[in-house]
Amino acid sequence: MTHQPDRPADRTDETAAEEERPVVEVGAPAHGGHCVARLDGRVVFVRHTLPGERVRIAVTDRRSRFWRADAVEVLEPSPDRVPSVWPEAGPGGVGGGELAHVALPAQREWKSQVLAETLRRIGGQQVADDVAALTGPAGPRVVGLPGDDERGGLGTRTRIELTVARDGRAGMHRFRSHDVLPLTQLPLADRAIVELGLLGTDSPWRRTWHPGSRVEAVAPSEGEPLVLVDGEPATPGRRRGKGPARRSVREVVPSPVGELHYRVSGSGFWQVHRRAPEALVRAVLAAAALEPGQSVLELYSGAGLLTLPLARAVGEDGRVVTLEGSASAVRDARRNLHDHPNVALGTGLVEPGTVAEGGQGCDVVVLDPPRAGAGAGVVEAITALSPARIVHVACDPAALARDLAAARAGGYVVVGLEGLDLFPHTHHFEMVATLERR
Structure with a gap:
């Protein structure tokens, strides 16, 4: 059959x-x-x-x-x-739901296999052996976040991006194409976003956009959702420019160092899974194992998601030095770290020279690079600082494998590796690797 x-x-x-x-x-x-x-x-x-x-x-x-x-x-x-939870992401459809036909436990097994094989194939046998010494025959595992099993991995996304099709309906791009396909459902989106009514021919938002418009919808952990159309705040049924002036949202994250409060630009970067910020903060703090008075160099620091808990962990006598290439993200970070004088926020590209300049005397280095990874030059500069520990947050296993190989060449080996399924029903996942000098 x-x-x-x-x-x-x-x-x-x-x-x-x-x-x-x-x-x-x-x-x-x-x-x-x-x-x-x-x-x-x-x-x-x-x-x-x-x-x-x-x-x-x-x-x-x-x-x-x-x-x-x-x-x-x-x-x-x-x-x-299993029957696809998002048929519109099936063959010929939009990108972003390529594992929607796979049972949730099998998705995590899929990602675990990909992680192990990518580390071996790209990182090399030595990196694979280092990881095997940690994980045993089962290999590295990618695990789900609390509550995902009960919800079937649905309704987790607090940030989505849509593009308006030629007929004025909101949709997404066909996989590997510039064509925009109108959507009828958003099963991965948080309920607050679904209830905005962005989809369909009778959407009240259609007066706010035109074909080709970029639509960003945000459902923060605190306060009302925010919709931006071509970067401008929008209100349903009203032309842009006549809506609210609010351009940022507030996020609250539980953590081992207390409740963390953030303000983030609506178009700025923030983890999309509702539970991802808490999961990453906990994983990074556990991996860094900081003590009061220590010094941390944080690279690719964004709006300060990790900076704030790192600053609390080292205390008033400690120090956190950050480096982030996006000026808008640093502006967000300044708001979020304004009452932490032990943090020095830096704006600039993460390059070997800037790493060497900003990281002198650091005890721990934390980096959360973009999908391409940090690269051999930056990793070499990090290992040259001789920190006691390196915590690498990665969203691409191939990039992580290359960075781990470069770190190994600099004398650092993996002593901890955690895989987090922050993107159910897609092939993406996050990893937190801990490295120490061998």
Whole structure:
């Protein structure tokens, strides 16, 4: 018995006959939300499938070294396949829900396998051996956050971005395309965002935007949701410029060093999962193991999510020096750290020279780089400071693997690794790695 993967409701099937589409046996998951298959000896990265499945595919991209494809018919389904929680992110649909057809426990197993394999393949066997010494045969694990199992991983996102389609409806881009597909549902979004009524032909927000507009919706932990249209605050049914002047939101984060209060620009960076800020603060504080009076260098410090608890952990006699490339993020951080004189906020690119200048005498280095990672030059500058401990927060396993390899070359090995599933129903996840000099 065959199975048709869930597809967007308004998708038109390709004209090619189904029987002309090739059938492949699906192998292991790979970084990026697809699984590896082979067709006539060629590597094919297949989305919307699961390891062990036999599927019919539609090739979406042909390159000299590999092809990309969507599974459009499942001939032999995996026991971990479930009805998609977001059909509009299925084959031919929008990006951002590529694991929506996978049972939640299997999603975490998928991510754990990807983490282990990426560390070995890109970080090298020595890095893989270091991690294996920590984790044992089970390998590194990616775990869910409290409450996600009960909600099926749905309704976790407190920040979403939409683009307005040609017909004036809000939607998202088709995967690997500039086409905008109008949406009818937002199953991953926080209920407060869903209740704004941004979607559909009768949305009260349609007077605030035009085709091509960028819409940002934020559901903070404290206060009312905020909607920005092309960067400007908006109110349903009213033209932009006539709405509220509020451009920032307030966030409250429980932590081991007390309740943390933040003010963040609506268009600024903040973790999207409702429980992610608390989870990351707890993980970083545990990894850093700070004592009062110590000195911390924090790189890529953003709006101060980690800076504030780090400053409290080292106390008045300690010191936190930060470096962040985004001037707007540093402005947010100044608001959030205004009553902490033990913090020196720096604005500038994180480069080997700036790391060497700002990190002299630090006991611990904490870094939370963008998806590309810190890079070998920055990691080399960090290890040259000889801190007692390095805490690396990463959102991409390949980038983390490269940074760990560079750290190992500088004399530091992994002594702790935690994987956090902050992005259910997608291939993304977060990692917190602790390194010490070997």
